[in-house]
Amino acid sequence: MYKWPDNFDFETDEICQDVFKPFILSELDKLELYDRQRPSGHTYIFHEHAQRVATNVRRTCVSMGLGDTVAQNMYWAVMPHDIGKRRLPVEIWDQEEKPDGEMKAYRRTHTQLGAMIVRDRFEGIKHPFKDLMVDIMLHHHENMDGSGTHGLKGELLSAPVRLASIIEAYDGYRIWRPHFADRDITPSGVLERMREEKGEQIYDMALFEAFAKMKEADYKKGRILQRNA
């Protein structure tokens, strides 16, 4: 049984509106400034990735029938998932070659660095949104078989984490980078590759197919809005 965040409503909750929302917006501004320090011509822009992932997560929740409250709570909880990246040296992200294991592990420390930013800032605050945001920040690079960043297996990964990790990986594969060479990065090409090459070892396939259904419906309709792609 999946457990979704329905025990608060981000849009009407005072702490969410007065504390967490301004924090997230200011963190996204900081991430944008960080992106601007990166070499020109790079295409995987972190603050734009955050928006696209959050939007796709919200739309998937709605299309799964989880309701607007869960969809909106998820939207805001996913938005800051990569804020820890700005705590790492800016030059590590834009290299021509595919990152080796050591570099990949170093980059992945953005998960703990992000969670540290939240914990330091909101030490005295207890709130289910904070727990959800930290859960996604820490665990969005875990895999169902335990082969991810911190080695957590599927049974320890919450439904929000499972969904966020699928959609955030999809977005990463949709943005061409030099080591991708001539890989098919169209929406259907990326979904097919995730399904065939990664599959249930990496993703919760029920959630994956819910997301894929929403994306494939977009693709058929010829939806080309880049922000939502």
Ligand SMILES: [Fe+2]
């Ligand atoms: Fe990440």
Ligand SMILES: [Fe+2]
């Ligand atoms: Fe991400």
